[in-house]
Structures are given as C-alpha cells and as structure tokens.
Amino acid sequence: MKDWLRKHPDVRTIRVAAVDLNGQARGKRIPARFAENVVKNGTRFPFSVLNLDIWGEDIDESPLVFEQGDQDGVLKPTERGFMPMPWLEAPTALLPIWMFRENGTPYEGDPRHALRAVVEKFKERGLTPVVAMELEFFLIDDSGKTLQVPPSPRSGKRRKAAETLSIRALDAFDSFFTDLYDACEAMDIPADTTTSETGLGQFEVNLMHCDDPLRAADDAWLFKMLVKGLARRHGFAASFMAKPYPEYSGSGLHTHFSLVDEDGRNVFDSGGPKGTATLRSAVAGCLNAMHDSTLIFAPHQNSYERLVPGKHAPTAICWGYENRTSAIRIPAGNPSARRIEHRVAGGDVNPYLMLAAILGAALDGITQAMEPPPPITGNAYAMEDLPQIPDTWEGAIEALEHSTTVPRFLHPELIKNLIQTKRQELHYIGELSESERVELYLDTV
Structure with a gap:
C-alpha cells in the first residue's frame, strides 16, 4: 500500500x-x-x-x-x-x-464483515461464489424545482423520453461515459457494457464477473460513489435512487451468481438448460428468504415505488427460465455459464448487505437441500396465486424483525441495528414532503 x-x-x-x-x-x-x-x-x-x-x-x-x-x-x-x-x-x-x-x-455490525462471514461458510464447503452485477442509474438535472433529464453536452437538447438501448442516448453523454470508463480503469473497477434503459435519462453499466464476492461488492460500492461524484463534475447529478420519476420504471441492481468447486467446475452446470439439483436448491433458498429479507433489497421509502406490477421490477416470489417478470431468472446460454439472476434489489441498496443476503439464502437452501416450486412460464404480474414481496416499507421492516430465516446467515446484532435504523427513518420520513424526500434520496443512495 x-x-x-x-x-x-x-x-x-x-x-x-x-x-x-x-x-x-x-x-x-x-x-x-x-x-x-x-x-x-x-x-x-x-x-x-x-x-x-x-x-x-x-x-x-x-x-x-x-x-x-x-x-x-x-x-x-x-x-x-x-x-x-x-x-x-x-x-x-x-x-x-x-x-x-x-x-x-x-x-458484526459492519456490512462488509457480514458478507465475509457468508463467503467463509461457502469456503468451508469447498465452494466459491462467482458474482457479476448490473447497476442502473439516472442522469438528472436537479437545478430546478422539478427533476428532468440533463441537456446533451453535444447538442444542448433534452430527450424527454425513454430511449431503450439507444445509441443516440449513449452518444449524447459520450464525454461523461468516456471519463467514467477512464476512471473505472484507474480505480480497477471492471466496468463492461453500458446501455440506455427504459427510464428518463436512465443507463445501466455491467460489472464483469468476479470470483471474490467481497471485491465484487467493493466494485459496486465504489462505482456508485464514482458515478455520483463524476456526474457533478460534468454539471449534472447521477442517482441510484430506486424511482425518481413516478411515470417511468425504476433502477435495479441485478446480481448474477454461480458457484464453482475446488476443481473450478460450475456446480450449477448440468450440461443442459435446466441446471443441477444444487442450482434448484440455491433458487429455493433465495425464494424462501425473499419475503423476510426484502428490507435489504428495498431499504428506503422510495424503494417501494419501484416494486409495482408491470414496471420491470418483480413483485411476486417466483422463479423461471429466461423470464424477466420473475424475481429469480435462470438465463439461457452455454451450460458452463449456468447461473442465477436475482432481480429484486433496487439501485439504492447497500451492495454488501444485498450480496450477503442473496448468497446467504442460496447457501441456506443448498445446506438444507430445499426444493423450489415449479418454475413459472408467462407473465408473473398476472398470476394472482403467487406469494408476494412486501409492498410497503413498514411491512418489510416487520418481516425482517420477525424472521427466523435471515438470522441463519446474518448476525443478530446487524439485523437489530438495521431494524432500529429503518424504524427511525420511517418515523422522520413521514414529516417530509414528497419533494423533500426526493431531495434526500437523490444524493444519498
């Protein structure tokens, strides 16, 4: 050093x-x-x-x-x-x-140590999680009374519409993204593909897969810090707030993970599209803990404005193959890269706690040889019989407080601290106007 x-x-x-x-x-x-x-x-x-x-x-x-x-x-x-x-x-x-x-x-109350403790349990079983993350964020002009997309530094124009996978939208902020990639290189953050997303001035950057979950969480935490700081140097804001615009989809932080054994073999790979029994047990563990750990995936009042049907964020506790309406998706592709995509978390999460909750739940499922329900096909939003993710902040706090599942992989002191923190925030957030809430979350999360 x-x-x-x-x-x-x-x-x-x-x-x-x-x-x-x-x-x-x-x-x-x-x-x-x-x-x-x-x-x-x-x-x-x-x-x-x-x-x-x-x-x-x-x-x-x-x-x-x-x-x-x-x-x-x-x-x-x-x-x-x-x-x-x-x-x-x-x-x-x-x-x-x-x-x-x-x-x-x-x-035990340090979020990074919470993740370290989970990773050590994997090592005891001869397994290493391989993790990749997709981080969505908004570029925002917050200089006026209402939020809007910044004008393009190239044209001076504002594109007041979602531009999904638009090269034009990327080119409009080329100087920012060029500086961002240069900064990621300097900080050794493995930034890969960038796309424009379905929100107003919304983009996604993928971080390459990594066989060290602590480093992967570091990368996400540092990347969020970098994006917000660099945007201010360019004259606008960047925010990982879950949902700054009510009429557009919010920002998620999707996590892909697989597990490799001591011989470097992906234990989710069955040689075909369905994956192994270990994959199904990991899925079952994630589903089993999802309701009780929602507060970690949606930690703020604004988080629950993202978790609504039909807005590209999951609301039902379910899984499926190549199905982006489900909370857990198994992507298609080469069997050697078979993995689980966890789609619940918003961009406003603590990456260390999020990853500890996902991997801890997966290991819990593997340890207990859990079996998931059948995978869904079709539109999860239209399936009324599926169990649901808590749709209120208070409901998520109560779910974690009474959970018997989450303490199996997160330390009780950390859980208690988090619950006390969120109960205090719940109380004082109620005293703020909507504009004050947006101002609070815009820069902090």
Whole structure:
C-alpha cells in the first residue's frame, strides 16, 4: 500500500472510508504524509458510526451510543488498498477500511464483515461464489424545482423520453461515459457494457464477473460513489435512487451468481438448460428468504415505488427460465455459464448487505437441500396465486424483525441495528414532503 503513494507523489490527502448500513461512506480526511500510520495502525471511530440513519444521525434507541459509552472500534485497511478519487479536483487517494473490535475480532455490525462471514461458510464447503452485477442509474438535472433529464453536452437538447438501448442516448453523454470508463480503469473497477434503459435519462453499466464476492461488492460500492461524484463534475447529478420519476420504471441492481468447486467446475452446470439439483436448491433458498429479507433489497421509502406490477421490477416470489417478470431468472446460454439472476434489489441498496443476503439464502437452501416450486412460464404480474414481496416499507421492516430465516446467515446484532435504523427513518420520513424526500434520496443512495 505504501508503494502506491510513492508512485503517486502528487496525492496530498487521503480519505479513509468504511461503509455503514445504508451504504454511505463514513470516514476521515488525512494528509498523505500521515498515511503510513493509518496503514500500520489503522484508525478509530465509534461503532455507532456504521449504524447512522440516512441523514447521518445517531439511532435514538441504539445501545451502541450512550448505553455503551459510544465506544470506538478499530478500523483497518481492506485488502483493496489505495486508489485514486477521479471525481475530485485535487489528486486524492481513497483507502477503504473496515471495523474490528479492540481484541482484533471483526465487528458484526459492519456490512462488509457480514458478507465475509457468508463467503467463509461457502469456503468451508469447498465452494466459491462467482458474482457479476448490473447497476442502473439516472442522469438528472436537479437545478430546478422539478427533476428532468440533463441537456446533451453535444447538442444542448433534452430527450424527454425513454430511449431503450439507444445509441443516440449513449452518444449524447459520450464525454461523461468516456471519463467514467477512464476512471473505472484507474480505480480497477471492471466496468463492461453500458446501455440506455427504459427510464428518463436512465443507463445501466455491467460489472464483469468476479470470483471474490467481497471485491465484487467493493466494485459496486465504489462505482456508485464514482458515478455520483463524476456526474457533478460534468454539471449534472447521477442517482441510484430506486424511482425518481413516478411515470417511468425504476433502477435495479441485478446480481448474477454461480458457484464453482475446488476443481473450478460450475456446480450449477448440468450440461443442459435446466441446471443441477444444487442450482434448484440455491433458487429455493433465495425464494424462501425473499419475503423476510426484502428490507435489504428495498431499504428506503422510495424503494417501494419501484416494486409495482408491470414496471420491470418483480413483485411476486417466483422463479423461471429466461423470464424477466420473475424475481429469480435462470438465463439461457452455454451450460458452463449456468447461473442465477436475482432481480429484486433496487439501485439504492447497500451492495454488501444485498450480496450477503442473496448468497446467504442460496447457501441456506443448498445446506438444507430445499426444493423450489415449479418454475413459472408467462407473465408473473398476472398470476394472482403467487406469494408476494412486501409492498410497503413498514411491512418489510416487520418481516425482517420477525424472521427466523435471515438470522441463519446474518448476525443478530446487524439485523437489530438495521431494524432500529429503518424504524427511525420511517418515523422522520413521514414529516417530509414528497419533494423533500426526493431531495434526500437523490444524493444519498
């Protein structure tokens, strides 16, 4: 890590940042000449900092604050190391960190450790998850009273319509996407294909598959930070808010995953289109936990405006082959690449918690040799007999609070912290107008 700074002598300050339950970066600014001390000894801030609400306020009922004296945790660099922050004017480095207790054990309320614990359970079974993510976001002009698509830097015109898979829409913001790909290269984020989507000024960038789930979640977290910061340098906003425009589809974060054994074999590959019994058990586990873990996939009030029938987001708990109306889709293609696509999460999620919930549920299904219901064919929105994903924020909070399934793969302290956080947000969000809610979520999530 120290070598990185020596190779970048123009970097004068660093940011050390950990991820809180809402996916926000929490940390410090440090002069680069003191960076070696952080690398060697870490830094400190209170456990409660990873359990703040969406405004950055303490949780009123949290035992982490006054009950425990607001004790410090020890934050150490992750294996990611230093990287540039291309959205800032001055040359600056980011050092991702995560939290430990004083005795060196991981802090269970840290979302990155939640994912690490799930991945370790896979390793105990000789399995490695291979993960890829598709992140949707909106480019937005938020300078006026109402949100609208930014004018094209090339033509100065606004295209006030959805332009699904439009090359013209991509070319209209070519300078932004060129800078974005250059920045991803500098930060070692594996950005692949970009497409325009069905929303107003909406785009999707795919991140290449990775056989390290922690790194995949890092990539998604860093990518969200990068896109939002870089857009501001270009004179507009970028947002992963689930649904900024009521009349258009919202933004999802779809996750594809397969599992490979110690010989590098995809254990979902049956040699044909249907997949193996292990794949079906993983699907069953995901379906079994979906209702109770919805709060992780839809963590904010605005999230539930996306989860409505007919708007390209799942509402029923079901699975199918090559069916984008289902919550779990098994894509077609070469059997060696057989995988599961989990389609519930919005763009506003914490990627670490999301991936921990998906992979943890899949492993739960495999461990218990669960069998899923028959796959659906046709339009899931029109099937009234299917179990449904919670359609309200309060309902999702209650589902997680009373779950006996989710504690099998997420630590009880993290679950309790998340529930307290969301109950506090639910209370105070009710005091805001719709425009104030949009303003809150536009930049934070």
